[in-house]
Amino acid sequence: MYDIRCLKELLGREVSTELLFVHAFTGCDSTSRIYGIAKKTLFQKLIKPDSLIRASAVIFTTVDQDVSTIIDSGSQVFVSLFGGKAGTSLTNLRNTLLAKKVSSAKSFVKPEKLPPTVSTAKFHSQRSFYQIMVWMKKDGNMDPKDWGWKREDDILLPVMTDQKPAPDRLLKVIHCNCTTGCCNTRCSCRKFGFPCTSACGPCQTESCYNPYNLQQTFSLMRMMITFLLWFEPLDRQTT
Numbered sequence: 001m002y003d004i005r006c007l008k009e010l011l012g013r014e015v016s017t018e019l020l021f022v023h024a025f026t027g028c029d030s031t032s033r034i035y036g037i038a039k040k041t042l043f044q045k046l047i048k049p050d051s052l053i054r055a056s057a058v059i060f061t062t063v064d065q066d067v068s069t070i071i072d073s074g075s076q077v078f079v080s081l082f083g084g085k086a087g088t089s090l091t092n093l094r095n096t097l098l099a100k101k102v103s104s105a106k107s108f109v110k111p112e113k114l115p116p117t118v119s120t121a122k123f124h125s126q127r128s129f130y131q132i133m134v135w136m137k138k139d140g141n142m143d144p145k146d147w148g149w150k151r152e153d154d155i156l157l158p159v160m161t162d163q164k165p166a167p168d169r170l171l172k173v174i175h176c177n178c179t180t181g182c183c184n185t186r187c188s189c190r191k192f193g194f195p196c197t198s199a200c201g202p203c204q205t206e207s208c209y210n211p212y213n214l215q216q217t218f219s220l221m222r223m224m225i226t227f228l229l230w231f232e233p234l235d236r237q238t239t
């Protein structure tokens with residue numbers, strides 16, 4: 001626990017403003033918390049001081065920033081929080097950490113333990129900056145829809161990502177589009193030992209005789225394989 005008044009005196013006005021950055025970026029009422037990263041991790045980096053985090057805190061607490069500046073800076077904050085070297089891309093760090101975790105894991109690797117995707121990080125950084133501007137009463141010219149929010153039925157909702165869960169190529173491999181009830185191994189689901197799901201084609205509105213539908217355990221396997229395949233294109237990018 002920290003006493004805010006004491007901290008303010010101790011840290012001076014500049015760092016006090018930068019605390020807004022720590023609070024917004026690590027999660028507050030209107031921005032998401034980062035799985036597995038405590039508030040104090042970023043706070044300690046700020047007061048250490050870690051030069052990259054200090055620079056980011058200044059960027060996030062300065063009015064009239066470009067969206068691209070906020071996205072780039074936020075991405076480097078994530079890299080730092082997840083232990084990557086400055087200048088590493090978030091995608092590469094995510095890929096490296098996945099490989100490390102998979103090789104040493106005794107059980108299923110939880111995807112939420114990895115750094116966020118570039119797309120998720122982008123919207124998180126935008127919302128954090130917007131929130132800070134609201135606190136500083138400098139949001140007059142800002143539209144939340146430009147800063148990670150969307151309006152649905154007159155309610156503002158956070159945009160979590162603008163990417164599909166997996167590339168089309170992989171989604172096609174794992175879902176079938178059979179019109180003949182998935183009776184033989186021309187059904188890609190059946191061929192790979194997967195049950196059909198709502199993502200499959202006509203068989204889900206008519207009839208489906210895929211025997212794997214009865215074996216629930218395969219759903220978990222599908223999830224794991226989807227997850228592992230998902231990273232295959234990233235792996236190629238880095239080599």
Ligand SMILES: [Zn+2]
Pocket residue numbers: 176177178181182187188189190196200203210
């Ligand atoms: Zn099928």
Ligand SMILES: [Zn+2]
Pocket residue numbers: 175176177182187189190195196197200201203
């Ligand atoms: Zn199917």
Ligand SMILES: [Zn+2]
Pocket residue numbers: 176178181182189196200203204207208209210
């Ligand atoms: Zn089917």
